[in-house]
Amino acid sequence: MNKMSREKQDFKVIGTRVKRPDGIDKVTGRAQYGADLVVPGMLTGAVLRSPHAHAKINAIDTSEAMALPGVKAIVTNADFAALDDEFLLDVADNCLAREKALYHGHAVAAVAAKDAQTAKAALKLIKVDYTPLPHVTDVDDAMKSDAPVVQAGRKQENVKGDYSDNVTMYCEFGHGDVDAGFAKADHVIERSFKTAATHQGYIEPHACLASMTSDGKADLWCCTQGQYFVRTLCAGILGMEASQLRVTASEIGGGFGGKTTCFIEPVALALSRKAGRPVKLVMTRDEVFRATGPTVSSSSDVKIGMTKDGRITAAYAALRYQGGAFPCETVAMGAQSAFAAYDLDAVKTEGWNALTNRPKEAAYRAPGAPMAVYAVESVVDELTQHFDLDPLDVRLKNAADAGTLSSYGPTFEAIGLVATLEAAQKHPHYSAPLGENQGRGVSCGFWFNFGGNTCVSLNINDDGTVGITEGNPDIGGSRASISMMAAEELGIPYEQVRTIVADTSSLGYNDVTDGSRVTFAVGLATIEAARDAIKKMCNRVAKIWEIDPDAVIWENGQAKPSGPNAGDFEPMSLAEIAALSSETGGPIAGHYEVNADGAGVSFGVHLADVEVDPETGATKVLRYTAFQDAGKAVHPDYVEGQMQGGSAQGIGWALNEEYIYDDDGMLLNAGFLDYRVPVASDLPSIEPVILEIPNPGHPYGVRGVGETSIVPPLAALSNAVSRSAGVRMHELPMSPPKILKAIASKG
Amino acid sequence: MVQVKLWGNLRDATDGQDVVEVEASNFKQLLDRLSEKYPGLKPQIERGVSLALDGRIYREAWFTEIQPDSEVVLMPYMKGG
Numbered sequence: 001m002n003k004m005s006r007e008k009q010d011f012k013v014i015g016t017r018v019k020r021p022d023g024i025d026k027v028t029g030r031a032q033y034g035a036d037l038v039v040p041g042m043l044t045g046a047v048l049r050s051p052h053a054h055a056k057i058n059a060i061d062t063s064e065a066m067a068l069p070g071v072k073a074i075v076t077n078a079d080f081a082a083l084d085d086e087f088l089l090d091v092a093d094n095c096l097a098r099e100k101a102l103y104h105g106h107a108v109a110a111v112a113a114k115d116a117q118t119a120k121a122a123l124k125l126i127k128v129d130y131t132p133l134p135h136v137t138d139v140d141d142a143m144k145s146d147a148p149v150v151q152a153g154r155k156q157e158n159v160k161g162d163y164s165d166n167v168t169m170y171c172e173f174g175h176g177d178v179d180a181g182f183a184k185a186d187h188v189i190e191r192s193f194k195t196a197a198t199h200q201g202y203i204e205p206h207a208c209l210a211s212m213t214s215d216g217k218a219d220l221w222c223c224t225q226g227q228y229f230v231r232t233l234c235a236g237i238l239g240m241e242a243s244q245l246r247v248t249a250s251e252i253g254g255g256f257g258g259k260t261t262c263f264i265e266p267v268a269l270a271l272s273r274k275a276g277r278p279v280k281l282v283m284t285r286d287e288v289f290r291a292t293g294p295t296v297s298s299s300s301d302v303k304i305g306m307t308k309d310g311r312i313t314a315a316y317a318a319l320r321y322q323g324g325a326f327p328c329e330t331v332a333m334g335a336q337s338a339f340a341a342y343d344l345d346a347v348k349t350e351g352w353n354a355l356t357n358r359p360k361e362a363a364y365r366a367p368g369a370p371m372a373v374y375a376v377e378s379v380v381d382e383l384t385q386h387f388d389l390d391p392l393d394v395r396l397k398n399a400a401d402a403g404t405l406s407s408y409g410p411t412f413e414a415i416g417l418v419a420t421l422e423a424a425q426k427h428p429h430y431s432a433p434l435g436e437n438q439g440r441g442v443s444c445g446f447w448f449n450f451g452g453n454t455c456v457s458l459n460i461n462d463d464g465t466v467g468i469t470e471g472n473p474d475i476g477g478s479r480a481s482i483s484m485m486a487a488e489e490l491g492i493p494y495e496q497v498r499t500i501v502a503d504t505s506s507l508g509y510n511d512v513t514d515g516s517r518v519t520f521a522v523g524l525a526t527i528e529a530a531r532d533a534i535k536k537m538c539n540r541v542a543k544i545w546e547i548d549p550d551a552v553i554w555e556n557g558q559a560k561p562s563g564p565n566a567g568d569f570e571p572m573s574l575a576e577i578a579a580l581s582s583e584t585g586g587p588i589a590g591h592y593e594v595n596a597d598g599a600g601v602s603f604g605v606h607l608a609d610v611e612v613d614p615e616t617g618a619t620k621v622l623r624y625t626a627f628q629d630a631g632k633a634v635h636p637d638y639v640e641g642q643m644q645g646g647s648a649q650g651i652g653w654a655l656n657e658e659y660i661y662d663d664d665g666m667l668l669n670a671g672f673l674d675y676r677v678p679v680a681s682d683l684p685s686i687e688p689v690i691l692e693i694p695n696p697g698h699p700y701g702v703r704g705v706g707e708t709s710i711v712p713p714l715a716a717l718s719n720a721v722s723r724s725a726g727v728r729m730h731e732l733p734m735s736p737p738k739i740l741k742a743i744a745s746k747g
Numbered sequence: 748m749v750q751v752k753l754w755g756n757l758r759d760a761t762d763g764q765d766v767v768e769v770e771a772s773n774f775k776q777l778l779d780r781l782s783e784k785y786p787g788l789k790p791q792i793e794r795g796v797s798l799a800l801d802g803r804i805y806r807e808a809w810f811t812e813i814q815p816d817s818e819v820v821l822m823p824y825m826k827g828g
Contacts, residue, residue, distance in 0.1 A: 156790070156794075157787075157790055158756045158757075158759065158791075170756055171754065171755070171756055171823065172754065172755030172756040173754050173755055174755060200828075256828060257827070257828020258828075260828065329823065329824075329826070330826070332823040333823070333825075333826060336822070336823070348755070350755075362828075363826060363827065363828030364828050365828045366827070366828060367826060367827065367828045408754075408822065409752055409754060409799060409820035409821075409822060410799035410801075410802045410803075410804070410818065410820045410822075411801075411802050411818055412802055413801070413802035413803065447827075448804060448825055448827070449827070450804065450806055450825050450827060451806075452806065514826075514827045514828050515825065515826070515827025515828070516827060517827065595806075595807055595808060597803065597804070597805045597806070597808055597811075598803055599804075600803075601804075697803065707827060707828060
């Protein structure tokens, strides 16, 4: 464990707003994204997708397509390796369907041809013999015992009850006697909720370029949140050894969890292997919507009892999630997050996952938490209205704190929820007057954060500058933050450090950029790598000075004698030591490898003001403030950006975004014109308020910040709209027709 | 002996107990002993679990030391986005 070793007032670089290293490249178009790479002899790939929501694949005839001039290769699932591993098999079967097409848009075959036109023409010549099957897209329908079964035999041992085979897992968390707790309440409210599946909405579609040679060596360039995991998946699916596949991550135009797996990369590699030429495969926006992972949709029931002075006596939630056509366990994360903000004597949460004929779920910022917290925070808000209590007072009265037995099992160590709630209460936003048809919503949010496998190399260049090699794609400013932490530790200017993201052959394994882990875990490893290099530099200086290594200390970027007894020597700077590296033993580098722990959980509180037009049902967000326990903010601009970005995505989830299916299971809105994400003109300036409560598990007190901010907006918006419209909303998105219907229902 | 708190549905594998005791001084020993003593837990342990030690969550870390008075909680494997 890495205990915090520095007080925040010591920092010189950490906490400043230095220039981002990728800014010029990105605004001038020089940055290389997934689709930007071009190599000689490259072919263009294209994918044939199922027109059915659910169908048996009887046969695939590629002969006519293959005969088309310019077509170099066609692959199906049969071109993948035979797999035993269930997880890997699911990824492979999602990349190319095996026996059944499981959702509308499921990939069935792929072509590599001399150009895009030829590839598209070839797709039309592939003959697939389907037998359409009954389908199901709604989670509650999918759980019914007579529902069409998406995949049989996937039920875990823990599922009981009269459910269809689509129900793959069950989980339960909590403590105390909830029935006794409800009996103590002055009022109990029980409500049911629904949330739609939403897409991560990254601007850059998935894209890759694969090149495999006849001796079985391969290179893959792709936009991904984790090149090492891509290597693991692709090597497994293609039956390759990891050492023979080098994966390089491009710049990434957004991921938010959606690029933590593979959709096209194994297909491109299989095409390249078959064609003997490099193959580029780039998804269209339509394909991104139809066949990459949105988050789960949910159906839930929440019951909470409260005394008239605002103390929660018992809480219960039943969460039902669907994550598409393959098993997922996202509901377990939701079930653990649902009541995490509360100190409860009696709490129980149950969760079920069901298969549906929809695309395979992929992670999306704090996966599973937003929809669970939405339902809980909505009922808490309704109870505060019932008793005419202040929403933040009630949350403070029930807030989890250090020593609280959490609803998911462990006892919390130091956490920042109370400080975050108090900051919200004192903020001018909370006391600002509201006008007609306007309402204010409050919600807490929670996310776990984690660390994970991390490997960093730090090289002292002979001119006294520093190069850092790390293995996590930079999706939120990590190159800047990592350079800052190295500069802080080494005592040199930020501008003298450059961090690059390595390919999989250049560094040991790094987990995916997810779980809000990178600034925490890679930062931790960078600090330790810098300390390793400092130790080596001090040893070199000790030899030059002919004194004991323990008599040399490092201060402000210089090696110094530790005291008068060590001798009288002029301090040597990092640049001076670097310049003598050849004479003193060769290159100087620091390394650190760790499976980091101690990430520390994070809480957020959001305030939202909205105005609902009673004639149109349209909602305008007037003011939005996000408070978050962020630990030490390494680069406050990036932390604020994460808080604003998560808030904006949550607002879209609450008001507009949803996958819309017709009765045949066809997705009707596979594009940004019909799937409406909020744009800048839809939103007010989102004010981020960072609370720097140090994480004791990191040398500088850093905590992950990337995910928590998407958890509170759903309920903050729903509570604001409900108070504005004078009627309680129970379904997301709160699109104008739903709001008008709710207003009409109150009479 | 270390007391291990389980999440609710795992009670089916432990004769209804949500807290069980095993002899272990680190996470690897703890998971091995749990699988031996309660074979019904093995499928879940093989699918992946996290462990919370005195409030701090670990995803792997076999050799993390456990003190006899530590609070140990078995949790599902953490995933993020």
